[in-house]
Amino acid sequence: MAKELWKGNEAVAEAAVRAGCEAYFGYPITPQTELLEYMSRRMPELGRVFIQAESELAAINMVYGAACTGARVMTSSSSPGVSLMQEGLSYIAGSEVPAVMVDVMRVGPGLGNIQPSQGDYNQLVKFGGHGDFKAICLAPSTVQESVDLTVLAFDLADKYRTLVYVVSDGALGQMMEPAELPPLQLVRKERPGWALTGADHRPKNIITSIYLDPEQMEKLNLRLQAKLAEIRKNEVRWKEYLTEDADLLLVAYGTMGRVCYTAMKQARAKGIKVGLLRPITLWPFPSERIAELADQVHGILTVEMSAGQMVEDVRLYVEGRCPVQFYGRMGGIVPLPDEVLKVIGEMNDELITAEPVEMVAA
């Protein structure tokens, strides 16, 4: 298959279709509405299910229902809509049915605006639904990665009977880049043994998340925690660039991952040995690798489009091995490489060299 020019939101939609997504339930919200609109054309074309629900609340519950039947199902939304979905996501988690959600993050809190942001990190990574749980969080930084990780999301959701989030943002959703889509998978005919298909010549299946007996409920929770431990062991993903000899480490994901990549190259041109670690799974976080690199470098700079949410995880796993600093912008402002370069320069002065280096990009 050749590369074509795709808009991020539409690429994610088509990727889901290629992954054999059987049902999509969503609600319009900027900056991800193109995903819904694309699905409204594409799903009926293939005889698959599409509903524009009456709200995100309804949409996530339709997802829950369809997931109970063992179908591959997804929804997409943006930050305020994701807040609405938290109840349904908690039920999906507790009931152990597989589902995929795409969050194309925008600015908050409140109505915010429709510009890009990474302000949902906590809501997604720490699990904004009530109870003890973690969803697998996949963070692409290009349209191609958005495609690949959307397909992976369905596979991981099925593999562990769990929730998987694709963590996008307004910039990634709106930009157009070349990407290659995988071949089309048909909708699966077979349903897993636990699915609700009608108790035809078999004992009934019940999908629930309530157990009044505390010991039974603890058992469910221990089972969920064991599942999360398994995921932590097997599914950590990240990319690193120029870390072998790095003195300073940038940690950034998504759109900020790309910006930091450029800033890293610019810094290197100035003779500062900067590396970049770009987490692809925000949960499970590449905690071991961060700890290893923290032993090696003089300092870590975390860059986010927020007041600093991932940086708390970085600090947690660095455990004081080296200084961790933060740079971020909010309100929808996307930091450009120049800004990050300036901060790198200041860090360099502070932590590494006595002589300031002029931090102006060539």
Add this chain to the structure above:
Amino acid sequence: MSAQMVREEVVFKRPAPLGQTVTHYCPGCTHGIIHRLVAEVIDELDVAGKTIGVAPVGCAVFAYNYFELDFVESPHGRATAVATGIKRVQPDKVVFTYQGDGDLAAIGTGETVHVAARGENITVVFVNNAVYGMTGGQMAPTTLPGMVTTSSPKGRDVELAGYPLRMSEMLATTSGAAYIVRRSVHDVANIRKTKKALMTAFKVQMQCMGFSMVEILSTCPTNWGIPAGDALKFIEEKMVPYYPLGDYKVHEAVKPLVAH
């Protein structure tokens, strides 16, 4: 004396979809009757093997323990959205929700209206007993004016709390609704009529005619604070005048299906 073979004929038994369990419902609660009617209808239609139920949050939260059917526990109010998800990916299955007045008419009103508007081919069993049973007797959107509840201790004051909702009347105005009726289970004659309504409702779904709902006036002696027998009278004397029994929407196409 020679032994004689006597042929036994079962004339009445527990319908198979109703499990061999003891329910947790209060004495005098009509959930038991309604569960049985639903099970009988599913049994007579012979669809137990392809029926999926959606349980509410409410006294019937453990309905799945009382039916021998595939079931899912829905978040409070969302049963019709969950049912929509199930039915859309498995249109050949029979999907029903079983909801109380809080579930359907308070927190779930949005989902309730839209499942009817979409004409979703599912069946809603709406158990209306004018109070929140499971949580101990608070005011419901269907609590009658003047009715004392734990959150309207001086009686429902319409100045503060507004008037009760008549869901059957409201949903009947949607074009997607094919069969919307209100029945009651306060005496034998009405129990029979309720069963017929449930039979029609499930047939409407099976014929893909659109949304069907049977609202059933029910008792809650515990939270009404009256004996069980009086509770049945309460339905007849107090609830029926406000919530008239009858057929609020019977689409032309449904008329031949109506069970008599």
